[in-house]
Amino acid sequence: MRLSELIKEYCLNELKDEKTKNWFDQKLNSIKTDQDFFITFALINKKIPRGQLQLNPGQIQNILLKNPEFNIDNWTLDQLCRFSLLMYYPLLRVQSITTLISVADTREQVTIYKSIPYLANASHFASIVVNGIRTNIVDVFDAIALNNPYPASNFSQDEWNQMVLKAIFMERPIYQIKDVDQRKNKKLAYILFDYARERWAASRRVTPELWRMMRGCLTEELFLEMRKQMVEGDEPSQQAMLKVIKESNLDVAQKWLNTQSIKTGNISWDQIGSDFLHKNQALQNTSKA
């Protein structure tokens, strides 16, 4: 059984209403034109419930056997049905997806970008996904950048760097970017350091996760600049800056560290990112209340 058949089976199992189930099953096997495909994709909004999907461990394992990269988290039934439709439409070309996105609302865009990595001809859609990163709608950006295997395996270095820079700029949690450490590079590190300088000049903070991307790229000059800023930074930033200094091979940095009484602790980069994210979310909930 292929991934598409497996996903279809799970979708149909979850559709309790017989009429809806038959409609969906019949559509999956009968769509022959882009216009029919677009309308069916849109109609899912009306016809299919949005509950969070409750797949059992066996089903999850089956999906992962087909594609170990598959990100199983946070699919709702309507999203999985749309994913299914994307896999089943036999004429899915770059032009079809381009048009589909151009008429999509936010929820649909999120679903499309979540689905693209697992389509049979996924690599054809790279320019579409690169363009998607230009969105300002946070949920759409997150759908591409976070927990999605596509950018790491399909973006060029410049495209990758743009995505990470924008993620940091938008304060998205970069620890959720797939292969964020594997794809870090000097060019990105220096762009990010410049970005930090701009923020410091405006008396604004940077996310502590930025320092994760400086690993292995710290020079003596940059270290001295950072040291100055550490006095004013908040605690998570200080922690992250200390961590990157500690991980560097610079003599001058190691000597300086030895003269400091501050404990650096053993906090991981993922933990730094997750603490920062949860603090932000808590702040947001407070402001909503």
Place this chain on the structure above:
Amino acid sequence: MKFIDPHIHMTSRTTNDYEAMSKAGIVAIIEPAFWLGQPRTEVGSFKDYFSSIVGWEAFRASQFGIKHYCTIGLNSKEANNESLAEEVMKLLPLFALKDNVVAIGEIGYDDQTAAEDKYFRAQIELAKELELPILVHTPHRDKKSGTLRSMDVLEEHGIDPSTVIIDHNNEETVESVLERGYWTAFTIYPNTKMGSERMVAVVEKYGSNKIFIDSSADWGVSDPLSVPKTAQLMLDKGIKSEVVHAVCYQNALEAYAQSGNMKESDWSNGVHFDQSVLYGGNSVLRGQNPKKSTNSDIVDN
């Protein structure tokens, strides 16, 4: 008091407006698809406009804690460009099914031409097929006969009046629209159409059943705070708060909830927005302090 502005063109408004609206208690808005003050000449302009009101504008509103809906339709003015209108009609089903779409609209008559009539009828049929309410724009000129004609045509197509909102009413049209069972909306403009004072008199005379108000604020002289301001005037004139609530919130909700896409729970627990991302410059809150940083309840760690 909480308000809904069920007719406002936010693509033409600034973030100052959003801030003021949120502060005044507006929790949800509906942005009917309309023209942009000058006629479009390409179908792509329509597509990008529709795309913006089903996506980007809803995101922009959410950043101010306001839930944004829209209606999709080909307006009567631009229906007069028939070759363009044909292409726009093909786009409508693609957009009308989206998540935040609560009606087909605003449609109806402007100069009451044959082309306007043709696309009004075609869109009534589309609304029937998609089971969506209809928002009718009544003409600025020859309003009374245009309004009556709109209702005749709707009934000719077998539309249930309780699924239709007739907008931009005045003292001349209100009686027949109410009598025939339509949702009867009034636009409160600072200078033209209905003023707040006149609206108070209408509510005093006709009560709150099936009546609601909106600002229709757009790119012209208009006031995005018309709804809360008129509500205040009503209260000052001694109109009961239940009546004000019906006219400035509840009735619009009931009318558009028939779409299945609008419900109070969409905003009662806060609209999803992530203020933390707005520290960055490339958002609508460029470089300002996000609201949360002034909140004294925040526990710093």
